[in-house]
Amino acid sequence: MLTLWEQPHALVLPEPCSPARPWRWSYGPAREYLMRAGDLISAEQAERRVLIMENPGLPGQAAITPSLYAGLQLVLPGEVAPCHRHTQNALRFVMEGSGAYTALDGEKAVMEPFDLVLTPAGQWHDHGNETAQPMIWLDGLDIPTVRLFDAQFSERLDQPTHPVTAPPGDTLARYGRNLRPMRGHVADRRPTGRPLFHYRFADWRPALAAMARSAEIDPHLGHALEFLNPADGGQVLATMSAHVRLLPAGFETRPRQSTDGTVFVVVEGEGEAELNGEVVPLHERDVVVVPSWTRLVLRSSRELVLFAYSDKASQEKLELYRERNL
């Protein structure tokens, strides 16, 4: 037994005090390391050729926040990352390359820069690159969350790629346009109740641009749109939420705190993030992690477009989520 009153760290704090640190990974140097990994190991050998972005405040945990994982994955021309499934939820956000695919239960999503692709828990997925260019994307997974609950299972398929079950884009055509099949709805097609797994830059970017033209800007967020599951209007994954933002040139947000530790990717533009008073520059394709309850201010010198994912979906289910707009 332990004496509660002598614990060096208080166990019940007045507000979040994350061990994770605010941090930025510059895309240029990260990309160089990843390409070097490409010389050293094949995607098939590695199963997934990924450089993990580990938060310096969480050494040895392969975590970017206490609940989330992030990595950069490289698939070279002609390669396949073999088919597997697991209880961890995953999202992919394309950093560069065009035309490689993620297949979900045998249906390919052909990936373009800044597309969001989901591989929800329990669904078979493999990745392949039949183009002539390297393909790099950010992997966002809930690995630390599933580890916390000791609830992980995974298995490899006995062949590298899943047999084709539907033509590429089939689900997007049915569920990506405010429509759904009158028969053969979600439950038959994807047992998880998450039919749509591809959210294209070609769709979300014009939506954000239209919002920026006509909506009043939110002083704490900028213009912001959340990705949703068309089957129920909820978050894209059981444990993770994702959104995009636009800050017009010369905009500064008011400070904001939220309990969902968030990973940002700079899609376009230039600016800076002030994280608990520390200023970090923002350039295209940089990755920045903003841990829970960090006081965040964003500034744009050029029109800034950001993608972000967080554990808000988990926290809302557990009735933990809070935010404070200052």
Ligand code: GTQ
């Ligand atoms: O592509 O399935 O970065 O299973 C880590 C674990 C990617 C994947 C990661 C994975 C994957």
